[in-house]
Amino acid sequence: MQFMMLLTETATEFAHRDDPEKAPAYWAGWTAFIGAMAQAGVIVRGDGLQPPYSATTLRIRDGKPLVQDGPFADSKEQLGGYFIIEVPDLDTALAWAARAPSASYAAVEIRPLLPPMPSLGG
Amino acid sequence: MNEDAARYAAEQAARTAHGRLVARLASRSRDIAGAEDALAEAFAAALRHWPLRGVPASPEAWLLTAARNAQRNAGRHRRVQNAAIRDLELRQAELSAPASDWPDDRLKLLFVCAHPAIDAAIRTPLMLQVVLGLDAARIANALLLAPAAMGQRLVRAKAKIRDAGLRFALPEREEMPARLAEVLEAIYAAYGTGWDGAGTLAQQPGGLAEEAIALGRLLVAELPDQPEAKGLLALMLHCEARRGARRDAEGRFVPLVRQDTRLWARASMAEAEQLLMDGARAGRFGRFLCEAAIQSVHAQRATTGRTDHAALRLLYDLLAEQAPSLGVLTARAAALLEAGDPRAAEAALAALPAARVVSYQPFWVTRAALLRHQGRLAEADEARRRAVGLTEDPAIRDFLQED
Numbered sequence: 001m002q003f004m005m006l007l008t009e010t011a012t013e014f015a016h017r018d019d020p021e022k023a024p025a026y027w028a029g030w031t032a033f034i035g036a037m038a039q040a041g042v043i044v045r046g047d048g049l050q051p052p053y054s055a056t057t058l059r060i061r062d063g064k065p066l067v068q069d070g071p072f073a074d075s076k077e078q079l080g081g082y083f084i085i086e087v088p089d090l091d092t093a094l095a096w097a098a099r100a101p102s103a104s105y106a107a108v109e110i111r112p113l114l115p116p117m118p119s120l121g122g
Numbered sequence: 123m124n125e126d127a128a129r130y131a132a133e134q135a136a137r138t139a140h141g142r143l144v145a146r147l148a149s150r151s152r153d154i155a156g157a158e159d160a161l162a163e164a165f166a167a168a169l170r171h172w173p174l175r176g177v178p179a180s181p182e183a184w185l186l187t188a189a190r191n192a193q194r195n196a197g198r199h200r201r202v203q204n205a206a207i208r209d210l211e212l213r214q215a216e217l218s219a220p221a222s223d224w225p226d227d228r229l230k231l232l233f234v235c236a237h238p239a240i241d242a243a244i245r246t247p248l249m250l251q252v253v254l255g256l257d258a259a260r261i262a263n264a265l266l267l268a269p270a271a272m273g274q275r276l277v278r279a280k281a282k283i284r285d286a287g288l289r290f291a292l293p294e295r296e297e298m299p300a301r302l303a304e305v306l307e308a309i310y311a312a313y314g315t316g317w318d319g320a321g322t323l324a325q326q327p328g329g330l331a332e333e334a335i336a337l338g339r340l341l342v343a344e345l346p347d348q349p350e351a352k353g354l355l356a357l358m359l360h361c362e363a364r365r366g367a368r369r370d371a372e373g374r375f376v377p378l379v380r381q382d383t384r385l386w387a388r389a390s391m392a393e394a395e396q397l398l399m400d401g402a403r404a405g406r407f408g409r410f411l412c413e414a415a416i417q418s419v420h421a422q423r424a425t426t427g428r429t430d431h432a433a434l435r436l437l438y439d440l441l442a443e444q445a446p447s448l449g450v451l452t453a454r455a456a457a458l459l460e461a462g463d464p465r466a467a468e469a470a471l472a473a474l475p476a477a478r479v480v481s482y483q484p485f486w487v488t489r490a491a492l493l494r495h496q497g498r499l500a501e502a503d504e505a506r507r508r509a510v511g512l513t514e515d516p517a518i519r520d521f522l523q524e525d
Contacts, residue, residue, distance in 0.1 A: 088289070089287045090239055094239070
């Protein structure tokens, strides 16, 4: 079963990425986590995302595109990356989520992927 | 065979086998709602077939086959199924051996219902519906919740189990104690809170005490090495033993200390004591064993004629360490007062969070007793009135007003 692991970060942790003093520890935590998942062979794919300042949100209202600087949700925690993992069940997915560095200061959301669309007329 | 007899047999099978059948049908698909629908179709088919052909040797095996047919049908987007094959399968099912040697998947179902990914407030209702087959209205009634909202939340919880990939298996060894605690908590909530003062919903007609005890027995049978499961069942049986003594002939509430011990059910008490002894042997004295031990001390009054308040005080101290809930801490204060230590009782009550005791009936009952003991009668009366205003059970309300 495939799950998406949506990893959020706080502004503080986003800042750690570029802070010469904090960055090594920050990245070491993620490298260890991702390495462990890779070793276990559960990663289908995954990426980190540039910080929220780089986000642009688009909505079309009354036929007009509205482009907004910033992410779609204004909240303290913002999406920082994602993984698609292949594991037998939610319990296993949660066990992996618990090991994500951000789980202890931000949050990890787990959602199953939709199954493939049934072929029409089949 | 007449229709009434067939209906009776079908209802009987549906009641006793509901949880087992849903568990079997859902264990692969994780689709509890789908399993329940399939079972309802099987039940309807039984009402058509059994009056004509007689009740099969194993109604459960027959219902399982019919329900699997219904599930397959639903899976094929309701394409017309080959009626001849279906009939043949049902005829074979009529000859099946009784289902006693089936694996019992109900425990897996219980653990799924009490999964941490399921909203905590819906776990107990979910268990009662899925494993025991109670309808939403009955559950809502017993747990004081709105039936419509309850129905929706049950549907949502089942959809989550189907789609979110919850593990349909017993927890692994290291997870077992924490996960089991969730299951026990939910069963205890179904049994109802208090038996000697607070809410007595579970004791009322339509309450869920019997169902909770049935689940407790299932857990003890399936998890013989879990002392806390024994503790919970022992606790419920001790409380259940006093059912007949809790009201007098006029229906008035009788508090535990004034109950006529001759009215206590000896068989339930003996069973509870045995469970408590078995459970205590494991050397881990958890929350429910502790609560059962407290009830065991009260039960001893039936033989000794007195209550060992020192033992109660000790057990409440232990319980407060294990499970420092508002209920436990209030009960501990009451035990301290009973043990003749009003100063400790006063300190224990004073330590409770003021915002939470405002609407907590047992707190005001205990506070009234303490103030009365201290001779502060006007304040005691004030506390008693607050307790009356917070009481749901009319018999207890009357009792507090007369007291």
